[in-house]
Amino acid sequence: MSSIVDPIKEGLARGWKVLGGKHGPLPTSLDCDVVIVGSGAGAGITAELLAKAGLKIAIVEEGPLKSSSDFRQLEADAYAQLYQEGGGRKTADQAMPVLQGRCVGGSTTVNWAGAFRTPEETLNYWVDIYGLKECGAEAMKPWFEQVEARLNISEWLTDPNANNSVLRRGALKLGIKAPTIHRNVKGCWNLGSCGLGCPTNAKQSMLVTTIPTALDLGATLMVQTRADKLELKGNQISGLLCQPVHADGSHAGPAFRITAKHYVVAGGAINSPALMMRSGLPNPNDLLGRRTFLHPTVASSAVMPEPVQGWAGAPLAVFSDHFLRTQPIDGAIGYKLETAPVHPGFAMTNLGGMGRTLVDKAKTFPHTSILIGLLRDGFHPEAGGGVVELKSDGSPVLDYPINGYLLDGARRAHLSMVEIQFAAGAKSVRPAHEQAQDYQSWHQAREAILALPYEPYITTIGSAHVMGGCAMAATPAQGVVQPDGQHWQVANLSVHDGSVFPTSIGANPQLTVYAQAARMATGLAKRLTERDVRLDSPAVPASAASAA
Amino acid sequence: MKRRSLLKLGIASGVVLAVAGGSLALLKPGLLADGKLSPAARQLMRAVALAVFDGLLPAEAAAREARLAAHLDQLDANIAGFPPHLRGELSQLLSLLTSSGGRLALTGLTSDWAAASVADVQASLQAMSLSSLGLNQQIYHALRDLSSLVFFSNAASWQLVGYPGPREIP
Ligand SMILES: Cc1cc2nc3c(=O)[nH]c(=O)nc-3n(C[C@H](O)[C@H](O)[C@H](O)COP(=O)(O)OP(=O)(O)OC[C@H]3O[C@@H](n4cnc5c(N)ncnc54)[C@H](O)[C@@H]3O)c2cc1C
Numbered sequence: 001m002s003s004i005v006d007p008i009k010e011g012l013a014r015g016w017k018v019l020g021g022k023h024g025p026l027p028t029s030l031d032c033d034v035v036i037v038g039s040g041a042g043a044g045i046t047a048e049l050l051a052k053a054g055l056k057i058a059i060v061e062e063g064p065l066k067s068s069s070d071f072r073q074l075e076a077d078a079y080a081q082l083y084q085e086g087g088g089r090k091t092a093d094q095a096m097p098v099l100q101g102r103c104v105g106g107s108t109t110v111n112w113a114g115a116f117r118t119p120e121e122t123l124n125y126w127v128d129i130y131g132l133k134e135c136g137a138e139a140m141k142p143w144f145e146q147v148e149a150r151l152n153i154s155e156w157l158t159d160p161n162a163n164n165s166v167l168r169r170g171a172l173k174l175g176i177k178a179p180t181i182h183r184n185v186k187g188c189w190n191l192g193s194c195g196l197g198c199p200t201n202a203k204q205s206m207l208v209t210t211i212p213t214a215l216d217l218g219a220t221l222m223v224q225t226r227a228d229k230l231e232l233k234g235n236q237i238s239g240l241l242c243q244p245v246h247a248d249g250s251h252a253g254p255a256f257r258i259t260a261k262h263y264v265v266a267g268g269a270i271n272s273p274a275l276m277m278r279s280g281l282p283n284p285n286d287l288l289g290r291r292t293f294l295h296p297t298v299a300s301s302a303v304m305p306e307p308v309q310g311w312a313g314a315p316l317a318v319f320s321d322h323f324l325r326t327q328p329i330d331g332a333i334g335y336k337l338e339t340a341p342v343h344p345g346f347a348m349t350n351l352g353g354m355g356r357t358l359v360d361k362a363k364t365f366p367h368t369s370i371l372i373g374l375l376r377d378g379f380h381p382e383a384g385g386g387v388v389e390l391k392s393d394g395s396p397v398l399d400y401p402i403n404g405y406l407l408d409g410a411r412r413a414h415l416s417m418v419e420i421q422f423a424a425g426a427k428s429v430r431p432a433h434e435q436a437q438d439y440q441s442w443h444q445a446r447e448a449i450l451a452l453p454y455e456p457y458i459t460t461i462g463s464a465h466v467m468g469g470c471a472m473a474a475t476p477a478q479g480v481v482q483p484d485g486q487h488w489q490v491a492n493l494s495v496h497d498g499s500v501f502p503t504s505i506g507a508n509p510q511l512t513v514y515a516q517a518a519r520m521a522t523g524l525a526k527r528l529t530e531r532d533v534r535l536d537s538p539a540v541p542a543s544a545a546s547a548a
Numbered sequence: 549m550k551r552r553s554l555l556k557l558g559i560a561s562g563v564v565l566a567v568a569g570g571s572l573a574l575l576k577p578g579l580l581a582d583g584k585l586s587p588a589a590r591q592l593m594r595a596v597a598l599a600v601f602d603g604l605l606p607a608e609a610a611a612r613e614a615r616l617a618a619h620l621d622q623l624d625a626n627i628a629g630f631p632p633h634l635r636g637e638l639s640q641l642l643s644l645l646t647s648s649g650g651r652l653a654l655t656g657l658t659s660d661w662a663a664a665s666v667a668d669v670q671a672s673l674q675a676m677s678l679s680s681l682g683l684n685q686q687i688y689h690a691l692r693d694l695s696s697l698v699f700f701s702n703a704a705s706w707q708l709v710g711y712p713g714p715r716e717i718p
Contacts, residue, residue: 345701
């Protein structure tokens with residue numbers, strides 16, 4: 001038996017209202033003040049704030065409720081149980097795997113716990129181009145502070161693991177800054193298993209923070225329940241049709257209907273626009289599901305003289321924004337440099353190859369370091385993102401073409417990472433590209449990378465940062481939702497998740513989702529109840545709550 | 549824009565079957581009703597495993613067969629967790645690849661999967677991985693990535709890569 005106390009088991013024992021899956025039958029219908037679709041970053045923050053305002057809320061989550069006693073740090077369990085499409089989600093042409101969570105807590109349950117405020121140049125761009133004056137750096141500061149306090153976000157003071165040390169050492173050698181990351185953790189064991197679900201509840205994901213708070217305040221959580229269709233009557237949503245699903249997403253019982261005063265969609269980019277598309281919501285400017293961004297991510301592996309054991313220790317501890325900050329935001333594409341966890345399934349698959357190549361990689365695996373470069377898409381006409389489409393069964397797929405502009409960034413990011421890896425003392429380096437070899441020197445690698453063909457598929461690209469598709473903007477011509485998250489054409493519908501970003505952000509998105517959701521949900525609580533709520537203050541007394 | 553060919557197997561299968569002179573109705577689904585690999589698809593995935601993990605599988609025949617069997621069972625378990633639409637696409641793909649016409653047209657392999665040598669399957673996968681046709685690339689990644697994720701996620705492979713497994717939590 002593990003010594004770790006499971007907060008979910010405790011909550012269930014306290015009488016949380018959790019239905020669906022093994023938690024008991026779903027209702028045939030349900031009425032509440034606000035229904036929230038999803039339980040990830042945007043949904044969790046929204047749930048806590050609205051519950052604190054005394055509203056009767058229902059949370060609808062397609063994935064299962066798993067928690068620390070289920071998280072065994074096993075890749076074989078995690079991808080299949082906690083990720084969208086059993087970990088198999090890819091863009092339409094299959095050229096990019098897309099990692100997204102599908103469980104209570106959403107992607108926050110499986111993310112790598114790096115927390116960045118939205119870069120100022122991104123916020124400035126949103127103000128300038130999308131008229132989002134409420135998103136200026138000064139205006140956003142209190143929201144970041146509030147979320148950071150709630151989720152224990154602060155600088156990571158433990159020594160970086162050996163993988164992150166490669167990035168720091170190499171960057172410093174080249175005169176490039178590689179500062180320490182902020183993380184949302186409390187009593188972190190430095191296990192390195194963030195992507196497989198945190199078995200010690202150290203990661204302050206929505207699973208262990210806001211969702212439990214909302215449940216303690218009486219919210220109803222329906223798991224293994226897919227929000228299928230919003231019913232539109234005039235310019236109002238009149239109901240949400242929900243479909244109980246099995247673990248694999250297939251139907252598990254009859255559909256049922258939830259009615260509410262207000263509907264918040266927070267299913268994450270890709271799934272949120274898909275729900276709205278399935279529902280046939282007005283889309284007069286053809287913006288819904290368009291401009292979906294991925295931070296297309298490329299990788300380079302290096303064999304280091306020292307053991308790296310990149311599976312152990314916080315996967316993200318240092319980063320470099322040098323190649324974002326030293327060039328214009330709307331010029332050639334910039335990229336953020338970070339590290340990736342080196343677990344066998346994830347790394348051996350994503351680094352490519354077979355036979356002899358895999359044998360060599362297996363032998364040097366404990367000495368393998370992986371750097372990643374995240375391309376900042378969305379700021380240039382040639383980085384217009386992807387388009388969400390519906391398959392015949394109503395499930396979404398993202399069509400995201402990889403063009404020459406992005407591939408130029410992939411090549412430059414490979415060059416930067418390889419140079420850093422050699423500066424850190426790498427014995428050999430291999431960018432993740434089907435035609436790359438092991439290179440023994442920076443000179444050799446540079447020549448080779450400049451000569452390699454950069455094309456989709458043979459250039460290994462993936463994503464764990466899906467953003468956009470329901471952009472917020474100051475005018476309906478530019479956005480699906482208003483700056484406060486309210487849909488431009490539908491009266492009682494808001495979107496509170498990463499899909500509201502009008503561009504990618506050039507930083508890992510969770511803190512931006514949290515802060516935007518906090519801003520939007522606080523405003524929504526005020527509009528619906530006249531109450532002022534905060535993440536860092538206690539809930540209104542139960543006696544006052546029923547007045548809403 | 550040849551690279552934008554998306555994995556619409558309905559169309560692809562039409563092309564392949566025109567080549568093969570067959571009809572889709574005659575093809576057996578790649579996944580059985582219970583979602584498991586059909587016997588033919590199991591042969592295919594076995595051949596892929598032999599090629600991709602060449603040099604990483606036990607040398608001794610009985611141990612190798614046992615490892616392969618465990619790998620194929622794990623593949624079944626993994627596929628069972630996929631959403632129905634993904635399983636449907638995979639079933640179609642496997643169905644095509646296990647028909648002789650489809651196999652020849654899509655992979656260039658002349659002998660069937662059970663009989664093909666490791667070198668032949670490797671050459672075929674290699675050619676698909678560098679193909680300028682999106683469809684070939686998609687097939688390569690579907691076969692290779694799925695196999696690899698399942699193989700290396702399995703504790704039986706950890707010693708090959710020097711991974712000690714998760715840290716114990718007292
Ligand atoms: C492996 C990985 C690592 C990451 N690492 C970091 C990191 O270190 N730092 C960082 O800042 N960001 C990281 N991210 C990204 C970050 O976690 C996400 O950007 C963020 O969680 C997105 O928030 P969201 O609210 O938009 O969606 P999500 O958090 O993804 O939540 C959406 C939820 O809605 C549910 N849902 C969707 N559709 C429906 C429906 N129709 N009905 C019911 N439920 C539905 C989904 O199942 C999911 O649980 C990572 C992501 C992944 C996958």
